[in-house]
Amino acid sequence: MPWRGPDRLHNLVGLPRAAFTTLGCKVNQYETQKILESFEEAGFEVVPFDAPSDVYVINTCSVTSQAGAKSRYAVRKAARTNPEAKVVVTGCEAQMALIKGDEFEGADVVVPNPEKLATLDRFLSAFPGMKPVAEVGPAPSVLSGRTRATLKVQDGCDVFCTYCSIPYTRPGMVSRPAGDVLAEARRLADEGYHEAVLTGVLIGAYGPETGSGGASFEDLVTLLAEESGLARLRISSIEMHQVTQPIIDLARDGRVVPHFHIPLQSGDDQVLADMGRRYRRDDFIDLCRRLRVEVPDVTVTTDIMVGFPTEGVEQFESTLDLCRQVRFLKAHVFRFSPRHGTPADAWGDPVSPEEKQHRAVTLAQLTDGIGREAARRFLGRTMRVLVESKTHKDGTLEGLTDNWLTVRFHGPESLKRTLQSVRLDEEANGTLYGEWVSAERANSLRMVSVN
Numbered sequence: 001m002p003w004r005g006p007d008r009l010h011n012l013v014g015l016p017r018a019a020f021t022t023l024g025c026k027v028n029q030y031e032t033q034k035i036l037e038s039f040e041e042a043g044f045e046v047v048p049f050d051a052p053s054d055v056y057v058i059n060t061c062s063v064t065s066q067a068g069a070k071s072r073y074a075v076r077k078a079a080r081t082n083p084e085a086k087v088v089v090t091g092c093e094a095q096m097a098l099i100k101g102d103e104f105e106g107a108d109v110v111v112p113n114p115e116k117l118a119t120l121d122r123f124l125s126a127f128p129g130m131k132p133v134a135e136v137g138p139a140p141s142v143l144s145g146r147t148r149a150t151l152k153v154q155d156g157c158d159v160f161c162t163y164c165s166i167p168y169t170r171p172g173m174v175s176r177p178a179g180d181v182l183a184e185a186r187r188l189a190d191e192g193y194h195e196a197v198l199t200g201v202l203i204g205a206y207g208p209e210t211g212s213g214g215a216s217f218e219d220l221v222t223l224l225a226e227e228s229g230l231a232r233l234r235i236s237s238i239e240m241h242q243v244t245q246p247i248i249d250l251a252r253d254g255r256v257v258p259h260f261h262i263p264l265q266s267g268d269d270q271v272l273a274d275m276g277r278r279y280r281r282d283d284f285i286d287l288c289r290r291l292r293v294e295v296p297d298v299t300v301t302t303d304i305m306v307g308f309p310t311e312g313v314e315q316f317e318s319t320l321d322l323c324r325q326v327r328f329l330k331a332h333v334f335r336f337s338p339r340h341g342t343p344a345d346a347w348g349d350p351v352s353p354e355e356k357q358h359r360a361v362t363l364a365q366l367t368d369g370i371g372r373e374a375a376r377r378f379l380g381r382t383m384r385v386l387v388e389s390k391t392h393k394d395g396t397l398e399g400l401t402d403n404w405l406t407v408r409f410h411g412p413e414s415l416k417r418t419l420q421s422v423r424l425d426e427e428a429n430g431t432l433y434g435e436w437v438s439a440e441r442a443n444s445l446r447m448v449s450v451n
């Protein structure tokens with residue numbers, strides 16, 4: 001249907017509406033927030049993705065075929081919600097379509113990944129009639145009001161794991177200058193955020209060679225810990241060979257939280273080699289042991305792939321065995337799917353969907369049980385919890401400890417988005433239930449433990 005001009009679709013206050021959704025990783029989430037802010041500053045009203053809007057922006061993901069399918073579903077959903085709206089896609093699935101020379105069905109504008117932050121300009125060049133009459137400046141965004149902000153520090157991957165399309169869709173290795181990251185972190189602290197999650201496609205590659213302005217990743221974290229005003233810094237996901245001694249020291253000293261998300265992918269040496277992963281299972285086990293020894297209260301979470309073309313039953317058993325040894329707090333289990341242009345794409349997909357399903361369920365059951373045990377180790381402790389904005393139906397508030405334990409407790413609404421002390425009393429389905437310890441009581445407990 002042809003575009004009929006701003007008055008046809010704009011809402012009652014006359015601003016064109018824009019809606020956003022993100023598939024995939026924290027880097028994508030960060031970038032969506034930046035795109036959203038550019039639309040807000042240009043005068044668009046930001047509305048939820050399931051509401052009628054004049055433009056829908058979908059930041060897509062191609063990491064698995066399921067992520068790609070969800071990205072395309074989001075495009076169809078937008079068209080259903082408002083058939084007259086314009087649909088803009090960017091992100092890795094959109095980039096993959098550009099690489100293959102395919103059309104992205106249902107999209108009016110496809111913005112290449114490297115130009116993602118210029119999505120507004122690309123959209124307005126295609127549809128100049130959509131430009132708001134006057135710029136209204138920044139408005140409170142639908143994504144604000146959170147306790148935790150994502151802070152992108154690095155982009156690009158040059159590892160080329162054999163199953164992964166990301167080095168093709170995000171090829172440029174870039175580190176943000178440390179001064180820019182610090183300025184953004186200070187702004188987040190001023191806006192009331194307590195925690196920043198430092199994200200990058202290959203965050204451990206942050207450094208002077210790719211534009212940090214001379215800072216190593218350790219320098220950056222130290223700078224943020226000392227000068228940003230944020231109470232908590234978290235590293236979103238880091239490759240195991242990039243968890244260096246200085247990074248471990250930062251966690252031991254409390255400059256980043258004692259929680260590491262380290263992708264494992266497989267616990268079998270041959271599969272790891274076939275995947276192009278640059279470590280062996282014993283290296284991974286040793287690293288997790290060292291973390292436990294050196295960093296008080298540390299927890300480790302991970303990603304594991306099942307059904308890689310060379311993963312047989314024996315290799316899968318090796319992964320189960322590693323999980324029993326390492327005892328992850330949480331594991332994200334996902335299934336291999338061939339990605340266009342990757343080496344593994346040429347190896348076919350010999351593990352049947354039923355077998356992949358069986359392995360995924362078996363692994364998830366094992367890691368869920370282990371994760372519950374890992375959480376129960378903290379029962380009886382009083383821990384610092386960053387309280388989220390939601391209230392559960394049973395009236396409990398929910399939050400996360402520094403080391404990524406999910407905690408629920410009863411307390412006044414005024415505790416939302418603040419750091420509180422909670423004594424952990426019970427565990428159910430991996431969630432810890434506890435009792436709020438008021439600030440005065442927490443202080444007296446601290447004095448008792450010091451004495």
Ligand code: SF4
Pocket residue numbers: 157158159160161164165166167201202239
């Ligand atoms: S490290 Fe491997 S899995 Fe991670 S983004 Fe790079 S190529 Fe993909």
